[in-house]
Amino acid sequence: MAKIPIWPGSSSFSPGDTPFGFYDDDVDFQADIDRVSSWTAQRLGYPLIDIELQPINFYTCFEEAVTEYGAQVYTYQIRDNMPNLIGSVTASSDGTWTSINQVNVKDDFGTLFESTATGDGSSGGGGGGYGSAGTKIYTASLDVKFNQQKYDLLSSSVSWETGSNQITSGTLDIKIKKIYHYQPAAINRYFDPYAGTGTGIQSLMQSFGFGNYSPGVNFMLMPMYFDALKLQAIELNDTIRKSAYHYEIEQDRYLKLFPIPTRGYKLWFDYTVTAGTIGAGGDITEGIGGVAALNTVTDISNAPYTTATYSFINEPGRQWIRKYTLALAKEMLGSIRGKYQSLPIPGSETTLDYSRLLSEAQSEKETLVTQLREDLTELTTEAMLGKVADRNESKLLGQGLEGRYQIYIH
Numbered sequence: 001m002a003k004i005p006i007w008p009g010s011s012s013f014s015p016g017d018t019p020f021g022f023y024d025d026d027v028d029f030q031a032d033i034d035r036v037s038s039w040t041a042q043r044l045g046y047p048l049i050d051i052e053l054q055p056i057n058f059y060t061c062f063e064e065a066v067t068e069y070g071a072q073v074y075t076y077q078i079r080d081n082m083p084n085l086i087g088s089v090t091a092s093s094d095g096t097w098t099s100i101n102q103v104n105v106k107d108d109f110g111t112l113f114e115s116t117a118t119g120d121g122s123s124g125g126g127g128g129g130y131g132s133a134g135t136k137i138y139t140a141s142l143d144v145k146f147n148q149q150k151y152d153l154l155s156s157s158v159s160w161e162t163g164s165n166q167i168t169s170g171t172l173d174i175k176i177k178k179i180y181h182y183q184p185a186a187i188n189r190y191f192d193p194y195a196g197t198g199t200g201i202q203s204l205m206q207s208f209g210f211g212n213y214s215p216g217v218n219f220m221l222m223p224m225y226f227d228a229l230k231l232q233a234i235e236l237n238d239t240i241r242k243s244a245y246h247y248e249i250e251q252d253r254y255l256k257l258f259p260i261p262t263r264g265y266k267l268w269f270d271y272t273v274t275a276g277t278i279g280a281g282g283d284i285t286e287g288i289g290g291v292a293a294l295n296t297v298t299d300i301s302n303a304p305y306t307t308a309t310y311s312f313i314n315e316p317g318r319q320w321i322r323k324y325t326l327a328l329a330k331e332m333l334g335s336i337r338g339k340y341q342s343l344p345i346p347g348s349e350t351t352l353d354y355s356r357l358l359s360e361a362q363s364e365k366e367t368l369v370t371q372l373r374e375d376l377t378e379l380t381t382e383a384m385l386g387k388v389a390d391r392n393e394s395k396l397l398g399q400g401l402e403g404r405y406q407i408y409i410h
Contacts, residue, residue: 004050007041010034011055019062028311029066036062036322040329052336053329061328065321070308073317074370076304076376085297085304138162142267144257151255163273176249177270181257183245186234281304324368 013033015024023029027288036056046049061190078085138161151157153176154168164173201234211282257267297303313321377383 005052005054007046007051007053008055009041009047011037011058012056013037015057017056018059020063020067022270023066023310026310028087031308032318033059033062039322040326043326044329044333047106051333053333057332058325058329061325061332062321064328065324067307068324068369069317069321069372072372073308073403074305075300076373076380078300078305079378082300082303086299088346103288132192135271137272139268139270142255142269144261144265144267146261146264149257149260150250151257152253154253168275168410172273174271174273177272179247179255179267179269181245181267182227183235183238186231186238208337277364320372324365328359329366330357330364334358334361356375 011034013030015030016023035054037055038062040058041051042055044406140161141159142153143149143157155176156168160165160167163172163174167174246258248256248258307354334354337354337357
């Protein structure tokens with residue numbers, strides 16, 4: 001019978017000793033891998049019994065445990081964040097993967113990527129408000145001309161703060177965040193010093209000694225509600241009798257203004273930029289026309305999550321990884337001992353406990369994964385919002401009971 005290699009009692013890890021090398025350059029991973037290997041071997045019975053595993057076997061189990069932990073956590077993150085991920089870019093312009101590991105992509109806490117809402121086909125002044133936290137917002141201007149209602153945003157007539165050549169050539173996508181196209185404020189017409197429309201009471205000016213002021217303005221002090229009613233009357237008149245101020249973006253590039261401009265002026269708007277995408281037909285300009293690009297998130301298979309960063313994993317997570325490493329080592333040791341179901345000893349032979357090891361390994365792996373999934377389920381957006389609502393309700397109930405049963409001493 002061939003001599004079976006056993007655990008030598010210690011190990012010395014070097015980058016490249018793991019099958020994939022996902023975490024070999026991580027300082028924390030390097031510091032833990034030998035300690036976890038020794039701990040695992042001792043939990044399996046070393047040095048009282050020989051452990052038919054080598055350091056490289058423990059390294060493999062440890063790497064797989066970290067990868068499994070990351071896969072479980074990020075799978076739940078993808079499921080929870082998928083509505084905010086669809087349409088985002090999976091890779092940068094140079095083809096490198098854009099990883100969002102350990103970044104929460106929820107609207108409530110700010111998103112890494114732009115919202116899929118771009119304002120396309122929408123109408124109504126004000127436009128923005130759906131951008132992500134930390135995204136650079138640029139400013140551009142457009143020269144509005146008399147009686148011209150439609151403008152090409154990709155033409156050279158737009159003054160861009162950045163990316164002008166790429167935007168006009170179609171290699172850089174833009175997202176309009178806010179267009180400063182509003183109806184003139186009613187207060188500008190209410191207090192017109194030349195029209196005398198402030199209060200409509202000019203006959204009392206001489207009585208208060210204001211007759212010598214120029215231009216002829218009103219200084220009559222009126223109640224605040226009088227001003228509010230005047231402003232509402234002006235706005236209601238404009239709403240009924242005039243075209244409302246709003247805009248539409250057609251075909252992802254044409255800006256249409258309402259009402260038709262009656263004078264020339266400079267229109268300002270905010271925008272963000274994203275890397276140009278390759279369209280489904282292979283044309284780089286198709287990404288601007290609304291065609292689904294090849295490097296955008298479409299489903300769970302290309303959501304931009306990669307392997308976990310071991311140094312970012314906290315102690316509860318590392319304890320899960322250690323226990324899962326032990327379960328994997330039991331499974332591997334059970335498989336090895338199953339190859340040699342009995343070993344000869346002087347005057348007899350001994351049977352190896354491979355079946356017990358395999359059974360324990362399977363049970364421990366299932367328990368660990370089930371517990372982790374239950375914990376992750378409690379941390380989804382819906383679950384956390386429900387907890388916050390319950391907490392607020394309990395707080396209000398406690399405040400009510402406290403106020404109801406207070407005892408006052410006079």
